[in-house]
Amino acid sequence: MKPYTHFTKTLSFSSKFQRSIFTKSQNDSTLPSDIVNVTDEFISIFTIRPFSPNNPELINLAPKLTNKVVETVLNNFKSWRVAHAFFIWASNQSGYKHNIYTYNAMASILSRARQNAPLKVLAQDVVNSRCFMSPGALGFLIRCLGSLGLVEEANMLFDQVKMMGLCVPNSYSYNCLLEAISKSGSTDLVEMRLKEMHDHGWGYDKYTLTPVLQVYCNSGEFEKALSTFNEIYNQGWVDEHVFYILVMSFTKWGEVEKACELIERMEDCNVRLNEKTFCMLIHGFVKESRIDKALQLFDKMKKSGFAPDVSIYDVMIGGLCKTREREKALQLYLEMKESGKKPDVGVLSKLLSSCCDEGELTHLLKESWDEMDAQTVTVLCNSVMSVLVNNGSVDKAYNLLQAMIRGETIPNVGVEMLFNFKGKVFPNTSSFSIVIDNLLQDGKLDLALSLFRDMIQIGCKQNVLLYNNLIYSLCNSNRLEESYELLKEMEQSGFEPTHFTHNSIFGCLCMRQDVLGALNLVRKMRAHGHEPWTKHSTLLIKSLCKNGKVVDACKFLSDMVQEGFLPDTISYSAAMNGLLNNQEVDLALELFHNICASGYCPDVVAYNIMIKGLCKAQRIAESEQLLNEMIMKGLIPSCGRPKAALVHFRTMKQEGMKPDIFVYVALLSAFLSDLNPLLAFEILKEMVDEGNFPDPVDKNYVVVRDVISKLSEDTQTALHETLSVWIDVPGFKKHIFSVWIDVPGLKKHILLVSE
DNA sequence: GTAGGGTTAG
Incomplete structure (x- = not known):
């Protein structure tokens, strides 16, 4: 293939697209020897610095410039800047004029180097110099513009060359234009060009409809995307790329079931999933918590001969840890190691964080102990602290952190080997966050504050979240003055308070019925663009009224x-x-x-x-x-019509919305007071199954706790145990509740266990 | 990574 003719060759689209326009020209072994000499001389002059247009050698060579020489020279520079300098120099030589192949060679280089500005100028130069071009060459230039997102320029070029008679675009040129436009997501423009194409008598092919499918997918026009796909399908034009586009969109829209159907259809027409599609689907399924489907695909992927890389193992292991399928996660971990892939810190910390006991922790750490650097050890220490904290051992996590701060060993944590590591393990911000946040949840505010001070001492960076959580806890403990001090310190350290920071303090002022203070803060909040939460204002109004200060309450409102x-x-x-x-x-x-x-x-x-x-x-x-x-x-x-509410609730879930704890609790209480414990139980089970359970500090917690104890006393939900389902509810630490229920055809026993 | 507020019996 000669370098100066390859642009006219019809290029294949889609996945091959990148490669085809970015492929460098072949070497110049097929060129006549005199041209080879000239090009070599140009290349050496332009790569020797400093470049000077007055260089006598260059002036001698100038008359030997031809389009073939320029194209070859351009494709031999390593730097786009040098190529561009040569291109501009050549443009200015008398007797020389660029043709579409030299323009396109330069365009390809600029597009690869992602240089929008000079590419725009080049496209305009092509028009201004009235350069003739074949429909293929036009397509090539359009694609260079499209790959940099210069859609407007691509459209303009297309219309200008057509109008000026520089080119008669054919279906290939149109396909290139459609591909460029599809990236911008402009469905109107695509439809307009499609019609124009049709009016000119050009037929559609796979490369016409693929960008059309892409644009409908990008803009979320589900129905149109589907009908375009069906057209492609009926014509027998479906390929890996077409499936990739549609499957990717289904996954993005959270339509995992549809994605699965599509995969089956794809297999029916013998189109294989490519590696990219596999990876994307697995990510999508894990994101939607469809680990079962993700596992299926993962197996399919391996059977298709693709070796999963660390990132796929990472996402699979992460997903399995999240759904508490530790056995499977460990299996994959072993498989990963056996296949010679080194589990990185991400995989390890996911596995560590999902450990249930400290023995398991130590085992995993021992396994992966070699070749760890200081940063990795810190991340692993953090995972260990997360495990400790989640197991209710905040004190152990605190001791571990203290040991990290002081660089000491602490034998009673069971993870002392961490400190056999080459010396000191430095805590980072997240080490402190894990412990401080949990101390705060446990009401150990002063201990949390002293750790926060330690952070400053050892020069560890604080962050907005930590400040917010501390201020929030201080406010909840009515320690208003200290929270103001922390706010001041926060601002002085260059951290911008968020609406949460201000609302914490606003809440405290409202709780204290400090109307003036609250209004003062509101003024400050307005300056920051922060909205005061109505729950606080409402609380203030209620308490003022309760104390007979109705006038003050009304004044506050106004x-x-x-x-x-x-x-x-x-x-x-x-x-x-x-x-x-x-x-x-x-x-x-x-x-x-x-x-x-x-x-x-x-x-x-x-x-x-x-x-x-x-x-x-x-x-x-x-x-x-x-x-x-x-x-x-x-x-x-x-709103005593829980059955009507349940209908809405079902619709809500079908539409893919995730009901939150308030919706569940509202339904639970409604069914209970409506004397319908069976439905109340159904809702409770659904709630727990979805991992939705109020935190002990949440006021909903008490409601749910009461619901559970009422259900356990109810005669309708008496013991008929045939099948046991154990649900370990995190945060259900201090109480043991048993619920037995006999739902016709579905006998279940739920035991909420304490730790 | 922060909505969840207002009525209702005894």
Whole structure:
């Protein structure tokens, strides 16, 4: 293949695309010897520095410039800068004019070097110099532009050369253009060019429809993507790349089932999955917690002759550790080692973090002890501390950290071998975070604070999260002054407080009913663009009202409006309720009407509050009027219809949404008070199965705990044990609850165990 | 890596 003709050859697209435009020309052994001499001289002059246009040798050589010489010389430079300098120099020589092959040679070099600016200029030069080109050469240049994302330039070039009669684009040129546009995600433009192509009488082929599929996938136009795929499929044009595009999109959209169906279809038409597709799918499935599917694919991948690399092992092992399938994770770990792949620190720390006991920890550490550097040991120490902390041994983790700080050995942790490592193991920020965060959760605030001070001592970098967590805990302990000090220190150290930092303090001020302090902070928050959380404002209003300070509560609400933070219906409801409880019925009504006039739509709860208050004040007529108003507005008296809620809940899950703990707890309590323990149990089981369980500090924890004990006492859910399912709920440390349930056809026994 | 707030019995 001659270097100056290879552009006209039809290039194959898709996976071969990168290779084909970036492949360097063949060597010049096929060129006549005089040309070889000239090119060699140019190359040596331009690579010898400093380059000077006045170089007499160069001036002598200039008349020998031809397009063939320039193209060959360009493809022999190692640096795009030198190539560009030569290209520009050549452009300025009298008697010489670039042709499309020299332009394209330069374009290819610039595109490979990702040099957008000079490539843009080059594309414009091609047009300005009225350079003729074949449809293939146009396609080549378009693809260079497309690979740098210069879609607008590609479109402009295409139209200009067509209009000026420099080229009559054919279907290949159109395919190149479609490929370039598809990267931008502009479906409109793709559809427009497709129509244009059709109007010119050009037919479609695989390389036309592949970018069309790509653009629909990129822009999430599911239906259109599918119909394009079907067209490709029906024409028998499906290849690995087409499947790759669609499978990747399904995976990205979380449609793992559809991706699986597609794989089966793919196998039916004898198209193999390529390595890239395998890797991507495995990542996608693990991300969606579909370890079963990921494992299947992993096996298939190996059977297809692809050797998984460390990153695939890493993601598989990580996924298995997450779903607590330690046996399988360890199996893969061994397989990995046997196949000669060295488990890296990522794999090791995932395995370590999922260890259940310290014996296992030590075993794993011993196995992988050789050739570890200091940083690796620190990361592993951190994993060990995570295990200790998750097992409830914060004290041991604390001791380990202290030993790291002092460079000592501590025999009682069971991981003393860590300290037989070549000397000191330095703790990093994450070492401190693991221990400090857990001390805070355990209420050991002062110990956490002293560790935080140690961090400064040994010069370990602090971070926003640590500051936030400490400030949050101080605020929760009503240690407001210290939290202000920490905030000051945080700002002085160059850390920008987040809305969480400010809201922690705002919460504390609200808890203290410090209205002035709260308003002052709100002003500061406004300057930072931080929104105060309504739960705090509402709490303040409630407590003020409870103490008879209804006027202050209303003043606070209007001050918040002044500061630009409009309270929501919930805060207003709290205030109305407070006014009513303090016999300020008229003020409550006034507030109610005011907020309606300001465009708020009071909800059922707000109406309930007012209706109840008016009834209590013997103002029955007004109360009935409000009730009618409420029904007129279509508001149904309250959300005791858990079965209707369950329908929404099911839809929600089908749509792929993950209900959070509040939704579960709402359903649980509703079914229980609706005397439907069977459904309550079903929801409980689902909740636990999905790893959703409230933290002991969460107020939902108490609700769930009560639900469980009620279920265990209920006669409908009495003991009929045929099948035992053990669910170990993390955080369920101090209580033992047993639940037995007899669901027709599904007999289960759940035992929530303590540690 | 931070929403979860307001009513309702006795």
